[in-house]
């Protein structure tokens with residue numbers, strides 16, 4: 001029991017320090033946002049006093065925030081988020097289902113790695129949006145085409161991060177595990193997956209960043225739902241306050257998704273901080 | 276925990292890694308009594324690790340057989356487990372989860388498993404560390420966790436490949452003592468491979484000297500000293516001198532091109548004369 005005592009002390013001081021840092025972190029967090037909104041407000045003000053741009057005054061923060069209740073009560077925001085979220089979710093899911101096994105194969109099989117490297121690097125460098133015309137021809141609906149774009153954009157970061165994670169796995173872990181009676185399935189579920197989940201989530205985070213950026217322009221065309229469509233629609237109906245409101249929603253959701261990924265990455269990280 | 280040893284019978288064991296590579300060792304024969312602790316000393320590259328891997332079933336020999344009682348060793352099994360120079364713990368698991376991993380592979384239920392893990396941890400004096408992160412432990416404590424992870428399977432045979440060579444002298448001495456006393460108390464067989472003559476004298480019932488290329492067992496020495504064995508005990512010192520002499524005879528007769536030699540604590544890896 002005596003061994004436990006000092007570690008409790010350390011834990012206390014650590015959590016106290018964490019509290020202090022998180023207090024400072026929180027004020028920095030809001031401070032940064034306040035600066036962003038001030039700059040936005042100044043921009044909106046400049047637009048509104050310039051006679052040639054004054055009819056774009058709704059780009060400013062105040063008209064934008066005033067637009068939210070209307071957009072919300074009409075259900076525009078909710079249905080746009082639902083439509084975009086569905087495409088993003090399915091696309092990412094496909095990318096994970098394909099990307100993780102491809103990554104494991106790249107990490108485990110030298111032959112596969114060597115054979116696949118150049119084609120994958122080549123495919124990876126193609127902008128996902130460049131697939132759009134092809135996707136439209138191949139898939140029956142625009143919806144499917146967009147999901148395909150999300151999937152192809154997300155596939156590479158996930159596969160390469162998985163392979164990189166596997167490369168760091170100590171081969172002796174397999175020897176030890178086999179020696180202690182592990183079957184091939186155990187190697188996968190008890191050794192490989194926990195060892196690389198950190199890297200997989202890092203890959204998903206990168207993928208999400210790309211996918212979220214690809215999603216909006218992909219929705220400008222063809223479909224009649226989703227955040228990208230809502231922006232396009234607001235532009236056509238000259239409701240600029242709605243346009244900026246949707247832009248803000250896109251930013252906020254992207255930020256929340258990314259932060260969620262960071263939480264998962266932390267949760268599955270077994271690398272000990274050096275501090 | 277109840278463990279019993281096993282009779283080891285190695286017959287005409289030969290190995291070469293690839294048809295083109297030189298024979299690692301040739302026609303090795305060895306019998307070990309139930310519960311015997313065998314220490315194999317020999318210069319770097321004479322095939323000690325290879326021999327242990329074959330005993331563990333992690334490597335198939337080119338020729339010859341290994342029987343443990345009436346069982347032919349052809350694959351790894353929790354009944355004969357190997358420990359390496361590094362602990363190779365799974366860093367995403369706590370101490371207790373690391374120790375219990377073999378039982379988990381075997382599908383034990385949680386309560387039986389935690390009882391057995393607690394037994395194993397108290398064998399190696401780590402009962403207060405069950406919930407620690409393995410990355411927070413010292414090298415010696417980590418090697419103790421690895422020992423507990425092997426012992427929890429109640430092996431008949433424990434194979435140790437230079438298990439303490441990365442540890443400081445004090446930690447090494449306490450582990451040498453503990454492994455021998457645990458093995459004697461529980462009655463399982465041990466085969467240890469080492470460069471350290473002191474380790475052989477302190478731990479062995481019988482010391483085998485392996486030399487040459489291809490390697491063979493050149494000489495052997497019964498080490499019948501009372502327990503506990505102390506380094507400064509004259510009887511231990513005398514045995515050490517005998518073993519050193521036997522070792523040097525073997526080295527002179529089978530000069531190897533290798534530079535890594537057997538040594539003692541004060542001058543590791545530098546003692547042997549060159550022919």
Ligand SMILES: Nc1ncnc2c1ncn2[C@@H]1O[C@H](COP(=O)(O)OP(=O)(O)OP(=O)(O)O)[C@@H](O)[C@H]1O
Nearest residue numbers: 292293296299318319320321322323324325326535
């Ligand atoms: N995987 C392998 N493939 C081919 N040759 C190998 C392999 N592993 C070891 N060897 C060769 O087999 C011989 C014996 O190696 P081994 O590792 O068994 O020696 P050792 O006695 O354990 O040496 P050390 O004391 O340095 O650990 C060496 O000449 C080595 O080069």
Ligand SMILES: [Mg+2]
Nearest residue numbers: 323324325436
């Ligand atoms: Mg070796």
